[in-house]
Amino acid sequence: MGRKVTVATCSLNQWALDFDGNVLRILKSIxxxxxSGAKYRLGPELEICGYGCADHFYESDTLLHCFQVLKQLLESPVTQDIICDVGMPVMHHNVRYNCRVLFLNKKILLIRPKMLLANHGNNREFRWFSAWSQPRHIEEYFLPRMIQDVTGQVTVPFGDAVLSTKDTCIGSEICAELWNARSPHVDMGLDGVEIFTNSSASYHELRKADQRVNLVKSATTKSGGIYLFANQKGCDGDRLYYDGCSMIAINGDIVAQGKQFSLDDVVRSSFVIVYGLLCAVIACLYLLFHFFFSLGPACWLWDYLRRSGQAGFLLPLSGGVDSSSSACIVYSMCVQVCQAVRDGNAQVLEDVQRLVCDASYRPEEPREMCGRLFTTCYMASENSSEDTRNRAKELAAQIGSNHLNINIDMAVKGMLGIFSMVMGKWPKFRVNGGSSRENLALQNVQARVRMILAYLFAQLCLWAQGKPGGLLVLGSANVDESLTGYFTKYDCSSADINPIGGVSKMDLKRFLQYCAEHFRLTALKSVLAAPPTAELEPLTEGQVSQTDEADMGMTYSELSVIGRLRKISKCGAYSMFCKLIHSWRETCSPSQVAAKVKHFFKMYSVNRHKMTTVTPSYHAESYGPDDNRFDLRPFLYNTRWSWQFRSIISNSKLSAPKQIATCIMSSVMLG
Known part of the structure; x- marks a missing residue:
């Protein structure tokens, strides 16, 4: 006979250091x-303070306020008669740990510290926490007096332990422990633990969800039992979007799964399970890339907007793939908001009404909502073509944004006039007889003027219309341009936030193809068909003569491959060459590959300093260029790469079999 076990797991939209809001969401989930009759409730990792506190974990205030929230939770009648499993940092013997606190009826049952910390990519847990290094060992933890007064306990168990009840045995994991080769659930399962829990703060990356689901399923495939996975959701104040998707598995099958992308602040997964009897299995749907990308950044933008105190977004819309992608993400956000309101989400409706300063407003249609929250502007110069102007205008009309046409020639001539007055010379474009230095400076002044005007209009265009508030400036620089530095420092790629900064040009094109079909935005067809261009040099007979790929010296398709080798595979110049002479052998000779690799590394190193000023971007995958958070490399290089390039040149002169043999030997030596 099986016995009924009623448990609950959830996803919460927590916000770093928002203790008032966080405790309300925790209580709501309980x-x-x-x-639903649950006797055990599991919440996400560090849910009391928010996972993204970063260096605020160093502050004693953060730990103090966490205990104050814990006291409020212990005293609340809502938490009675249910085992509550909450996450918070705890200092034990002057060492800071990432912990789970399990309590029932005003008694703390166990404080379980994290044993395996996440310390790669965006994760820096070793910076703030220590790992509990004593498996199957507990110590006595002395509670703060404020907690003692509520529980009547002076000390409680602290360490690696399981919770045994009359009916079953519960063991805890925390986030990264599930991903580890020596996951604690393996030994716990062999020791008779029946219910495994995992509180997580797993952020969204493209193509990552299936890995997470497979790990949860496999945790009970071998030894049986129930596995509960809770995850944070939403933007908690940084570049990451936590995508929820809490779930429950039984004996290797997913039996319940919460929404992966939702505007709800509290998302439940499932509650009632009969242990020993398998309920109907809920199939896990793995969304395709373009669908993921239409939802994740849009949810991130919504959280950022409603928590920023601003009244909407402003985007310089050029009619190209990048800015059109940012525009489509805002439109997708409006689609989701309208759907949430239709579904009866009172919190979303309240947030919308606050943003537009109209308590009677109810968004019914995404285009109309875009008109309330989104301003786009085409910043034309004498080097702009009618084609790009028309593409921007047509897309703006289809998504419903407030669209402005701004001519920047007067501002550019004013800047050049100041220079000419001081230095006595007027620079010329290359086609007019100017040098490469003059040509580059004339392009850069246009780009930087656009940034200044974007911020001016973002701050004052609502004021000019008699409306309150300001607008957040959106960026639209893709990851490939950031890697090569193919943008002007402090140009219109400089913004408040950038929803596409972690995505390649090739993936953005796939996303726009999806938007053209799913949202019926026919204007995107001409955007996709046009060659990418900055339009910063003079036109030739009214037509664009400058293209991005010609300027960069390689195609976006090639750059996407090179970028992934540089970022994800962590290839230096020589190891990248070794990989590419094999994968590109059908299209490029070794000398051509060598030239492309050398050109990329020169561009990369010359422009690396630009990464120190890159706009905070939505983290979409481990391809991001963010110097400050994700890509910790120098920004001053010896751009000659003399030793590395000599190795490439010497290898490129070898015969094909010797090239392969040399590269294989290098790979073996490097492990």
Whole structure:
């Protein structure tokens, strides 16, 4: 006979250091769990303070406020008669740990510290926490007096332990421990633990969800039992979007799964399970890339907007793939908001009404909502073509944004006039007889003027219309341009936030193809068909003569491959050459590959300093260029790369079999 086990897991839209909001969301999730008959409720990692506190974890205030929230939770009638499993940092013997606190009826049952910390990519847990290094060992933890007064306990167990009840045995994991080769659930399962829990703060990356689901399924495939996975959701104040998708597995099958992308602040997964009897299995749907990307950044933008205190977004819309992608993400955001309001989400409706300063407003249609929250502007110069102007205008009309046409020639001539007055010379474009230095400076002044005007209009265009508030400036520089530095420092790629900064040009094109079909935005067809161009040099007979790929010296398709080798595979110049002479052998000779690799590394190193000023971008995958958070490399290089390039040149002169043999030997030596 099986026995009934009623448990609850959830996803919460927590916000770093928002203790008032965080405790309300925790209590709401417990209330929902109890209403469904649950006797155990699991929440996400560090849910009391928010996972993204970063260096605020160093502050004693953060730990103090966490205990104050814990006291409020212990005293609340909502938390009675249910085992509550909450996350917070705890200092034990002057060492800071990332912990789970399990309590029932005003008694703390266990404080379980994290044993395996995440310390790669965006994760820096070793910076703030220590790992508990004593498996199957507990110590006595002395509670703060404020907690003692509520629980009547002076000390409680602290360490690696499981919770045994009359009916079952519960063991805890925390986030990265599930991903580790020596996951604690393996030994716990062999020791008879029946219910495994994992509180997580797993952020969204493209193509990552299936890995997470497979790990949860495999945790109970071998030894059986129930596995509960709770995850944070939303933007908690940084570049990451936590995508929820809490779930429950039984004996290797997913039996319940919460939404991966949702505007709800509290998302439940499932509650009632009969242990020993398999309920109907809920199939996991793995969304395709373009669908993922239409939802994740849009949800991130919504959280950022409603929590920023601003009244909408402003985007310089050029009619190209990048800015059109940013525009489509805003439109997708409006689609999701309208759907949430139709579904009866009172919190989303309240947020919309606050943003537009109209308590009677109810968004019904995404285009109309775009008109309330989104301003686009085409910043034309004498080097702009009618084609790009028309593409921007047509897309703006189809998504419903407030569209402005701004001519920047007067501002550019004013800047050049100041220079000429001081230096006595007027620079010329290359086609007019100017040098390469003059040509580059004339392109850069246009780009930087656009940035200044974008911020001016973002701050004052609502004021000019008699409306309150300001607008957030959106960026639209893709990851490939950031890697090569193919943008002007402090140009219109400089913005408040950038929803596409972690995505390649090739992936953005696939995303726009999806938007053209799914949202019926026919204007995107001409955007996709046009060659990418900055339009910063004079036109030739009214037509664009400058293209991005010609300027960069390689195609976006090639750059996407090179960028992934540089970022994800962590290839230096020589190892990249070794990989590419094999994968590109059908299209490029070794000398051509060598030339492309050398050209990329020269561009990369010359422009690396630009990464120190890159706009905070939505983290979409481990391809991001963010110097400050994700890509920790120098920004001053010896751009000659003399030793590395000599190795490439000497290898490129070898016969094909010797090239392969040399590269294989290098790979073996490097492990």
């Amino acid at each position: 209330e929902i769990a109890k209403a």
